[in-house]
Amino acid sequence: ALSTNAQAVAAFGIDTANMFEFWDWVGGRYSLWSAIGLSIALSIGYDNFEQLLAGAHAMDRHFASAPLQQNLPVLLALIGIWYNNFFGAETEAILPYDQYMHRFPAYFQQGNMESNGKYVDRNGQAVDYQTGPIIWGEPGTNGQHAFYQLIHQGTKLIPCDFIAPAISHNPLGDHHSKLLS
Structure with missing residues (x-):
């Protein structure tokens, strides 16, 4: 499960040991870069997902320094x-x-x-x-x-x-x- 609410995950019958947690302040528009991105990593492969993250990081650095x-x-x-x-x-x-x-x-x-x-x-x-x-x-x-x-x-x-x-x-x-x- 991907959730910010461990109690709700447990109430749903999923062991919280099988839960990927992320912060409750992560909004939908930023979820790609959080644990929600797991489904993307599984779909495109981890090497490609790392390239995606590296590209985003490069643009973050550009924004902060250019x-x-x-x-x-x-x-x-x-x-x-x-x-x-x-x-x-x-x-x-x-x-x-x-x-x-x-x-x-x-x-x-x-x-x-x-x-x-x-x-x-x-x-x-x-x-x-x-x-x-x-x-x-x-x-x-x-x-x-x-x-x-x-x-x-x-x-x-x-x-x-x-x-x-x-x-x-x-x-x-x-x-x-x-x-x-």
């Missing part, structure tokens, strides 16, 4: 705030051009909108600005016949993040460059 004008998380956050509050863009599209990332828009949506879905600041005061956009998206090829017409030729400002693999794991890897052209 100057603001070169700090990728800060720049992306500022662009998002700018589009949402100064240009009135209410949505942001996440468009991966890799079928292996087909669930990434939903994952990013959950993390971003859960974190920014607040109407008060950290002191409990109501805010008078937009706290975040509506995040949505699909893999590029799905979206091309569904909503790209609106993005390219419509009257709405829709900021988009196009994501493409640096190295394709798809047997038809040359198709990525064709799809992106």
Whole structure:
């Protein structure tokens, strides 16, 4: 069992010796990096899971040490705030051009909108600005016949993040460059 509540695990009939505990302050958006990540490690293999953790750690170090004008998380956050509050863009599209990332828009949506879905600041005061956009998206090829017409030729400002693999794991890897052209 993966739980923060040993009593509930025992009441359910599971020996707490078979329980992976994690702190009760670990929110859903951070659970990947806690014991909840066990299911991911089992699915992708521990070597790949360690690479995932190493990549996250490298970005954490970058965020903590890079100057603001070169700090990728800060720049992306500022662009998002700018589009949402100064240009009135209410949505942001996440468009991966890799079928292996087909669930990434939903994952990013959950993390971003859960974190920014607040109407008060950290002191409990109501805010008078937009706290975040509506995040949505699909893999590029799905979206091309569904909503790209609106993005390219419509009257709405829709900021988009196009994501493409640096190295394709798809047997038809040359198709990525064709799809992106």
